[in-house]
Amino acid sequence: MSALRPDLAVIAANVAPRSRVLDVGCGDGALMAALRDTRAVDARGLELDPLNVAECVARGLSVIQGDADTDLGYYTDGGFDYAILSQTLQTTKRPDLVLDELLRVGRKAFVSFPNFAHWRVRASLLWHGRMPVTRLLPVAWYETPNIHHVTVRDFRELVAAKGLTVEGAWFLSGDKRISDAAANWRAEHAVFLLSR
Incomplete structure (x- = not known):
């Protein structure tokens, strides 16, 4: 699991062995493969990018093409032990509703996101007056998939407002x-690991 992106390594280390997992926005399937191979997890994926879906299927992973904003409604209530949304929340149209759906289909939900209140982001805006391009946010504002610039404080307030x-x-x-x-x-x- 050490080859995983750091947020994915945290998630993988905290998913119970032999559980059922839905990885929403699973990308190339790295997390799903690690969970399958090291924790005997029954992992399923939902991914928007058709090239990533093809890569996942080539790795022997169960992934379908779909959109977190519209396609989670096709999954049954409580069908998974965990629903995972890693580095995808800020790209959804309605993060609040996606969060509801995650906790409808999964008993628990892992959510990871870039913190747009990090001091380097703030300093870049202050000193340069431009949206930053960094190692972790590597594209310019006009080509980024990030449409909601969430902070740790914003997310905590949303979680509290929903009573999670x-x-x-x-x-x-x-x-x-x-x-x-x-x-x-x-x-x-x-x-974050969340439950109702």
Whole structure:
């Protein structure tokens, strides 16, 4: 699991063995393959990009092409132990409704996202007056899929407003985990484990 992106490694380390998982926005299937191979997880995927779907299928993964905003309604209530949305929340049209759907189809949900309140993002806006291009946000504002610039504080407020339980929270700076102290300022990425 060490070859996984850091947020995916956190998720993989905290998914119970032999559970049923739906990975929404599964990309190339790296997380699903790791869960299948190291935790005997029954992993299914939903992915928008047809090239990623083809790559997943070539790896022997069960993935269908679909959109988190519109296609989660086809899944049954409580059909999965975990629903996972990694680095996808900020690309959805209605993150609040997608979150509802995740916790309808999964008993628990992992959500990871880039924190747009990280100090480097703030400094770039302050000093240069432009949306930053960084290692973790590598494309210009006009070509980014990120349409909702969420922060750790924004996400915590949404979770509280929905009455959800935070079962776990992990914060990353670069590729390293950091404490939750001043996470809205210090964390580049956040991972939350939620339940109703």
